[in-house]
Amino acid sequence: MSESPPVFGLIDCNSFYASCERVFRPDLAKVPVVVLSNNDGCVIARSYDAKPFVRMGEPYFQIKDKLRRHGIVAFSSNYALYGDMSQRVMSVIESMVPAAEVYSIDESFADLRGVPNPEGLGRKIRAQVLRCTGIPVGVGIARTKTLAKLANHTAKRLQAQTGGVVDICDTFKRDWVLRNTDVSEVWGVGRRMKANLDAMGIKTAMDLAKADPWTLRKKFSVVIEKTARELAGTSCLELDEPNPPKQEICCSRAFGQRMTELPAIKEAVATYMMRASEKLRAQHSLCKKIRVSIRTGMFNPTEAQYANGVVVDLPYPTDDVRLLTKTATEAVERVFRPGYRYSKAEVMLLNLCQPGEYTDDLFASTQPTDSTKVMSVLDEINNRWGRGTLRVASVPSSPEWAMRRSLMSQSYTTKLDQLWRINCT
């Protein structure tokens, strides 16, 4: 079994957020749907039939009329729903393949090495996910992860001809796809890299597959070298390469409305710090420094503009939300200037380290052990009863500055009082 060459599958949900909204709204099956970013700012997801009319990133306030004209329905992003549906999709996939790696909220890589008929399995996965969750997926199958991404892209592009499943393990098919795909569609090739490659005469994925890996490495990076090798069929990326713990953690959000008063801004900062510290503890890190910043809107010429931030050292490396919140709210007092209309706050945790990894002088204080215990109980309670069940007192339950989400659908799968209502009439 270990002798057989690697085969990767990439299973990717089609227009995931829009598809989730449709599962419990069958009346929207043939109505184009878009999903908006936090604060209903701009379009972040479009159903297939909304794509011809709406671009990604278009600001909502500019396209309200257009949406109405084309009968397109807009939703605020409902991450509780998308998260739950994602888990369902991923567990169906995991039950059908030897090994899987959840790559993002709507994508999963699968290890299909040794599977007798990968394309057949791909079609079964597609049918089973659709049946169990109502979410349509595309499946790309190839010898490397990068090629599997490309196969998936092709499956989506040629949905009608492929039935949403494309296997390019065969070199003839692989080469056809490589020749017919622009290099900018390759996984990991961004806009800047596209310009660099263009200058070298590399236009298609095939050009990149044939480029000299060493030249690419010298000129650019080892990342693009690996991409080229993967396109040529040599697997360089394994399933589940562990992500190293993040070096910094950021939580920043725009307020639902402009804010002028310090106490409300302090509440927001405390809330963002609660979230940031949860992420910190989830990766088992401690932090030595924080940066807190606030700013006004930057694009409205009639408003006075101000932005400022401050970095604060902590007395010892810590993950204690109480100490972090106290430090952050004191920090925001120092940068707050009255008379401005603030639109956003940001909390960053810096200089992260693993416990036991940092060296300090013998007499430096360290985090008391009961702090660590309190934090683990806090996380346990919030995991079980829901985020925010137990929180520092400066974090309000329904703040005035909360996100604008006026078009939010119900939490159909995660809140008992918001379940899908079925009429028996």
Added chain:
Amino acid sequence: MSYSILGPLAAGGVALPLCSFRVPAGFPSPAADHIEQQISLDEVLNIRAPHVYLASISGDSMQGAGIFDGDLAVVDRSIEAVHGHIVIALLNNEPLCKRLCLRGKDVILLSENPKYPPRYVMDGDELAIWGVITSSVRSHV
């Protein structure tokens, strides 16, 4: 009515120890060797499975089948609907809770209440089965 006692129930699929009382030093609990697994309603109703959903029922058309207004319905999307199943049907994209009846070539959506006539699925109607109702839960207080 006859009933049998299933044992203690743990809500939310969370394991609660059956014996959590303090034991005097030197005197081991005679029950300690007899702790079996806990019973969980989540498992009985299988609501943690990725293909199972909860829905809330409103209306009285299924009361003959024991499904009343305000009940929780456990809906399984992985089951192939057959004659006799209570289903969530999408009739022309409208969700309905009905009993599925396949009689010869006819597809009929039946209510379980004489107030509501059977609905024959006609040519030109679009019917899809969203899921099969496997259980329903009612509160008696």
